[in-house]
Amino acid sequence: MDKALVVYDEDxxxxxxxxxxLAAGVDAKLFVLSLLTADEFADARETLDVVAEEEHTSxxxxxxxxxxxxxxxxxxxxxxxxxxxxxxxxxxxxxIGDDETAxxxxxxxxxxxxxxHVFLTGQQRSPTGKAVFGDRTxxxxxxxxxxxxxxxx
Numbered sequence: 001m002d003k004a005l006v007v008y009d010e011d012x013x014x015x016x017x018x019x020x021x022l023a024a025g026v027d028a029k030l031f032v033l034s035l036l037t038a039d040e041f042a043d044a045r046e047t048l049d050v051v052a053e054e055e056h057t058s059x060x061x062x063x064x065x066x067x068x069x070x071x072x073x074x075x076x077x078x079x080x081x082x083x084x085x086x087x088x089x090x091x092x093x094x095x096i097g098d099d100e101t102a103x104x105x106x107x108x109x110x111x112x113x114x115x116x117h118v119f120l121t122g123q124q125r126s127p128t129g130k131a132v133f134g135d136r137t138x139x140x141x142x143x144x145x146x147x148x149x150x151x152x153x
Contacts, residue, residue: 001028001147004117005092008034008072012121015151016079019119022149024085031113034091035102036065041095044068053142065093103123103139110144122150 006019008147016032023030036044044067073091092113096105110118115153122137141148 001026001117003029003031003113003115004119005031005033005106005115006119007106007121008075009121010071010075010152012153013075013079013111015114015119015121016076017083018151019069019149020076020080020083020085020087020089022087023089024083024087028088028117030087030089031092031109031115032076032089032107033094033106035105036068036093036095037102038096061095065095068093072085101139102136103143106136106140107144110146115147117147117149118144119149119151122152 001023004019004023006016008016019030022028024121026086041061041064045061046065048063048067052058069091072093076091080089092109094105094109096102100108106118106120119142120137122135137148137150139152
């Protein structure tokens, strides 16, 4: 593993810690991805628009992604600091577009950064549930050209 991507989940930093320890152990660079759905992006954009109106200025979409990156950056600093590891890492923010899935966006970010390993959380579902409702984790496992480590919740 030379470069890895961990999909940050604000409700659970266990995967972040595991990915950090593994990446540090093999001296790999780790990208911490904060992924925004279209609704989350729109809500953040709306909040920034209100602030911009009060401040008589404007903010572009990159500012919304910067907010997402900042959240991932703070969680990573805290998690990696608690682990006392030496790790090369970078926070990344991305928005799931209207015509794409979370899995395809994760894979795109991984390919853009030339990572060779992905870490993400998943939900335990029956095979029928995966077939009927789809599964982000399963789609990444099947479509990413490299190892995928999952932590089932």
